[in-house]
Amino acid sequence: MRIVRFFVRLFATIGFLMVAGAVTVVVLAVRHEPALPDAVVLDLDLSKPLSESEGGKLGGLFEHQATLREALDALDRGRRDPRVKGVLARFGDDSIGFAQTQELRTAIERFRASGRFAVAFAEEYGGAGPGNRSYLLASAFDDVWLQPLGTLGLTGLSAELPFAREAFDMLGVQPQFMQREEYKSFAETFMRSGMTPANREMTEALVADLTGQLVDGVAKSRRLAPAAVRAAMDKAPLLSREALDQKLVDHLGYADEARDAALKRAGAGAETVEPADYLSVAGGPNDKGPTIALIHAVGTITGGKSETPALGEVAAGSETIVEAIEEAADDPDVRAILFRIDSGGGSVSASEAIRRALVKAREKGKPVIASMGDATASGGYWIALAADRIVASPATVTGSIGVVAGKFGVNGLSEKLGIHWERVQSARNAGLWSPLHPFDDSGAERLNAIIDDTYATFLQRVADARRMTPEQARGIAKGRVWTGAQARDLGLVDDLGGQDQALALARTAAGLAADAEVTLAPYPPPKSVTDQLFDLMAGKGELVGALAAVAELRPLLAQLRPLMAAVQGEGVQARMPAMSLDR
Structure with missing residues (x-):
């Protein structure tokens, strides 16, 4: 039987490769390289x-x-x-x-x-x-x-924030989260029925600053008075x-x-x-000359490999990113690293692993320029701190320097369903992260100690990187979210601009002219078609995930991921608050 199964698999593999090869040839033939008029x-x-x-x-x-x-x-x-x-x-x-x-x-x-x-x-x-x-x-x-x-x-802009405490109460689910400090509002979605004064203050300031950027941009481009743009906006x-x-x-x-x-x-x-x-x-504008490595950290920061699942949220895996940084640092052709970040944060331990890899790259003589995308907050800002310079767009959402940790207790829901759990444990805090029991006094003390230590480390990282005292760092931290323009005024970022501004700074840091020709090389390089075909045969890769998913569920699962992370006990997190802007 083993021999039969072997030949069945062999012929199935050969058949798949023939079909995949034929499809590839046809598609490549259709998508021929065009000539330019x-x-x-x-x-x-x-x-x-x-x-x-x-x-x-x-x-x-x-x-x-x-x-x-x-x-x-x-x-x-x-x-x-x-x-x-x-x-x-x-x-x-x-x-x-x-x-x-x-x-x-x-x-x-x-x-x-x-x-x-x-x-x-x-x-x-x-x-x-x-x-x-x-x-x-x-x-x-x-x-x-x-x-x-x-x-x-x-x-005009608006911000909508969900508050689900009453729903959890009806279900018998008990959210237990601790945060540092008052503006770190990520857990308020689960813990409260409405906005705290600090959360409202932060959100109103964020919406006001972004609205000002929107009005000023339109007014400048259309040569209109800002008042005229606001009047049109109101209508x-x-x-x-x-x-x-x-x-x-x-x-x-x-x-x-x-x-x-x-x-x-x-x-x-x-x-x-x-x-x-x-x-x-x-040809591209950056495909010849000395090499500058382009490394991305996109999505929720987690341990393990980066992935783009068919359902749920993109993950910026520390293992993938650290390997890319180390490869660029060890490559003698690489003159500098352009580190592009678009992340609202995630795992503290994964963020620290990425930060450490960037520090080591700089120690090896590779300048690092961080370029912030739409969001570079909390754990995203943590990893940006390792750069020589930080560049943000005026509308980048950043900051959120704080820590949150906790879990959901589902024992009440379990009891409603007629399921009762008994526990036997070998040490006082053995069941610390179990969702079936709330934190006891010993567990709460340990969790508070972890959060305090993590937050103190975060503040010290900010103080060291941004040349502040810990007291100054705390004054602009407390979990508060800022726009890129506000962050520049506060000293959290160095320059305002996009990737091209960051690339000019990377050239200068590498000892080149700001407009010198360079090769902007992605690390890790995108997988070839052959590699992805082998991934497909192995039952993994993006196409397998897509075929196994219903695409319409992806936005919903992306919103539910923080809830699932808390239920599964992903540990101490540095995340920006849940917020739907521009609705």
């Missing part, structure tokens, strides 16, 4: 999210996964290419984050400053949801189109004719009309070309 209009799809890092290439064979880096590279390379005359971008809802929006605005402004045009089109800026970030980015274009009967959802969603009358858009028309207008501006023979196709022929 003499007049190019870059065709940007900004109606969908842009991932921070490149995913696996196997999924990309069937549907291209656009990244922020790809969009930035196409605009940067295009503004230096005489064949590129302009850009045409499509917009929709607020699928792109606030900090990413600001990075792209800066790239569009540089693109236009080179003498090229930029046309924006949307059927609706927002539609049934808000369109604040979508329109903020579109306003940086010199020609803004809106489809007739479309709306402009410049409705929004605006009808298409209202948006035109208030000079927020330039034309009412359809997608084909906007496209024809862009091609006409580009000249005879012009064609639209997608960024991936353009870069595959023209």
Whole structure:
């Protein structure tokens, strides 16, 4: 029987490889490398999210996964290419984050400053949801189109925070969490029925600062008074004719009309070309010269491997990230490390492992520049502290310097279900993390000791890295969340800007000119198609996960992950609070 099973598996494997190879050949044949026309209009799809890092290439064979880096590279390379005359971008809802929006605005402004045009089109800026970030980015274009009967959802920002204590009480579930300090509001979602004064103060300040950035950005780009933008915001969603009358858009028309207008501006023979196709022929702006390693920490910081599950939340695994840092530190060709972070935090121990790897890289002579994405808070800020310089976008959500730990007691729910648990243990705190019993006095004392020690260490890390006293660090900590602009004023970050600003600083730190040609190399490099096929055969990898999942459940599971982490006892956490902005 073993021999029979062996041959069955062998022929199944051969058959799979033949089918996979045929599919790969067909797809690659269809997606041939294009030739560029003499007049190019870059065709940007900004109606969908842009991932921070490149995913696996196997999924990309069937549907291209656009990244922020790809969009930035196409605009940067295009503004230096005489064949590129302009850009045409499509917009929709607020699928792109606030900090990413600001990075792209800066790239569009540089693109236009080179003498090229930029046309924006949307059927609706927002539609049934808000369109604040979508329109903020579109306003940086010199020609803004809106489809007739479309709306402009410049409705302003709001923050919605869930409070589930009453639901847990009805279920017989007892949340038990301890935090440091009053602004560390992550656990309030489970512990309370409403906002504390500190939480409300922090949230109102955050919304006010981001709203100011939104208003100022639109006013500057559209050459309007901030008061006029706020007046429009109070009336929004605006009808298409209202948006035109208030000079927020330039034309009412359809997608084909906007496209024809862009091609006409580009000249005879012009064609639209997608960024991936353009870069595959023209080459990227950062693919020759000394090497700067690009390392990402995206998602919840955990131990183990980084992963992009089909369901749930992206994990920034300390094992994967530490290996990437060590590989870059040991590579003699690498002159500096650009460390891109987009994380609201996670495991303290995993964050410390990443921080330590960055410290060792610097000790080996590799400068580290941290670039903050939409969120670099709590554990995300912990790892940024190891950098030589920290760069944040004005709208980056950062800070949240605090600690939270605890668990959910489900003994009440268990009793309601008629299930009673007895326990036998060998030491006083053997059942500390069990969800079946609440913390006793000994367990609460131990947990408080751990939290106090962790928080003191966090404050000392901040004080040492940012050249403050522990008292100064605590004054701007206490778990409070700040925008990047606020954080710069408080001394928590060094510079305001996006990845390109961070890359210029990385060049300088490496002893190069700020505009020197460099090779921006991702560490670890994306997996090849062959590697992913072997992953697929082994029953792992992104495609297996996708086939085993229902994609619609992913946003829900991402929100539930903190709850599951607490039930499973993931230990001491450094996380930013749960908050839904721009709803």
